[in-house]
Amino acid sequence: MLKAISDTEWWDELKGMLSNHSLLELDVSLAKMTTFGVGGKARYYIEPGSVNDLRIAIEGARDRGKPIFFIGRGSNLLVPDEGFNGMIVRLNRKYWRGISSEADGRIYAGGGARLKEICRVACKLGLSGFEFLEGIPGTLGGGLAMNAGAMGSRIFDLIEEVEFIRYDGELKKERRDWFQVGYRECRELENSVVLSAILRADTEEVERTIKEKLEHFARERKKSQPGGRNAGCIFKNPAGEYTGQIIDELGLKGRRVGGAEISNLHGNFIVNRGNATCADVIALIKDVREEVRRNRGIDLRPEVLLLGRDWDEVL
Ligand SMILES: Cc1cc2nc3c(=O)[nH]c(=O)nc-3n(C[C@H](O)[C@H](O)[C@H](O)COP(=O)(O)OP(=O)(O)OC[C@H]3O[C@@H](n4cnc5c(N)ncnc54)[C@H](O)[C@@H]3O)c2cc1C
Structure with a gap:
């Protein structure tokens, strides 16, 4: 009591x-x-x-x-x-950010380890398949909760086993097949915290080839994504289409509410111009959704999460 x-x-x-x-x-x-x-x-x-x-x-x-x-x-x-x-x-x-090399091309990473750091370690070890993590600025735990992905790969492709604790206190260790992951979601990790995971590479390549891939991915990102303060893609892509392209075609790039602005480089990014409030960002999200619904009949769903709130209450 x-x-x-x-x-x-x-x-x-x-x-x-x-x-x-x-x-x-x-x-x-x-x-x-x-x-x-x-x-x-x-x-x-x-x-x-x-x-x-x-x-x-x-x-x-x-x-x-x-x-x-x-x-x-x-x-x-x-x-x-x-x-x-x-x-x-x-x-x-520091306890949660450890990354170490395991037998047979496996990597151990703590739940708080940076994806970029995992990528760097894999590259050093000559392990291929991790390159797409290079530009995703999250942690292992956040990456798994979101099933983060880029350049045609997603993080669960690399997973052998995940250790996590459920909010009810149960400690679990599950292999990749147990997880029913979807596009930017992993239902099994809701109400859970990822402690660590074992990741494994499919192939080994010489460091130079991996570096070339890394440089290629980095160049692609630089060309297509804005710098500054943002949260990556705001909306999920509807089936068979790219939200960024839809927003671009509707001429919405550069639209602004307060300090929040749709990037001129990538239509699916909202950039904080320095003094944005959450209310500005939400107003801009609503505005874009309304335009896309009216002009294209598509109901865009946010990819970005709203802390403590369900988007359906807000939109
Ligand atoms: C410039 C930029 C580029 C991006 N590019 C990409 C991209 O190419 N592909 C992509 O998929 N995403 C991309 N993102 C979005 C983001 O980086 C990913 O979704 C990332 O995986 C989020 O990780 P995080 O640690 O920041 O999680 P947070 O944003 O902090 O949290 C996201 C979710 O993860 C949960 N979470 C965090 N830690 C844990 C944990 N230890 N255990 C369980 N759940 C946890 C949170 O509760 C929350 O539900 C980009 C973002 C930016 C800013």
């Missing part, structure tokens, strides 16, 4: 239960933890330093009835201006 204690007392109690390898803070700005750079604060923020601390944090939030959300690099995330009145957990301590 819950003791009748205040939220502050609960938080202090939780702090006392975690090791000093964990970081706990109140009222942390989330804008700086996302690539979009918009939005408010998280009331409770934790970077757990071990699996045990992670479990205690999840259990603590659950028992206290606080919503919980895992954030990786925040590269597919829009944070509401009012912030998040729950617990944000980030696997950002």
Whole structure:
């Protein structure tokens, strides 16, 4: 049964239960933890330093009835201006970012490891097949939750096994076939946190060939994607079409609401021109959806996630 204690007392109690390898803070700005750079604060923020601390944090939030959300690099995330009145957990301590070479062309990576770093290590080891990760600015956990992909490949193609904890506390280890992944989603990882995974390459190639592929992919991205603050593609592609092309054909590039602007380089990117609010981004998303629905009869679905909210409530 819950003791009748205040939220502050609960938080202090939780702090006392975690090791000093964990970081706990109140009222942390989330804008700086996302690539979009918009939005408010998280009331409770934790970077757990071990699996045990992670479990205690999840259990603590659950028992206290606080919503919980895992954030990786925040590269597919829009944070509401009012912030998040729950617990944000980030696997950002060194403990979660390890990457190591295993037998037979396998790579172990922690849930907080950067995809770019995994790509770099694979390249060094002469393992091919990881090159498409080069330009995806997320973490392993975020990449798996989104089934991130590029250049015709997706991250689950590389997966042998994933270790994760469900919010109810169950620790699981599952092989790739167990996951029913879809386009930018993995239902089995909802309400779960990825601790680590074993990735494996299909082929071995000389480092030079891999480097050539990497350079080619990087050039392609540079040509087609804007720099600055953004969250990658805003909308999913409808079957058989490219959202960026549809937006381009409708002449919507450059359209702006407040500080949020549709990129002139890629129609499916919204760029934060420096002072955008979440409300600006949402207004622009609604505007684009309306234009596309009216002119093309297509109902665009956002790829970017809205922290703590369901898009259907907002759109
Ligand atoms: C410039 C740019 C280019 C991009 N290009 C691509 C691209 O080519 N292909 C592509 O697919 N995406 C792309 N993205 C989007 C984004 O990088 C990916 O979706 C990425 O996988 C998100 O990872 P993240 O760590 O930033 O996750 P976040 O944005 O922090 O979170 C995304 C989801 O993952 C969950 N999550 C985070 N960590 C964990 C964890 N440890 N366990 C379980 N769930 C977790 C979150 O709860 C959330 O549901 C791009 C983004 C940018 C800014």
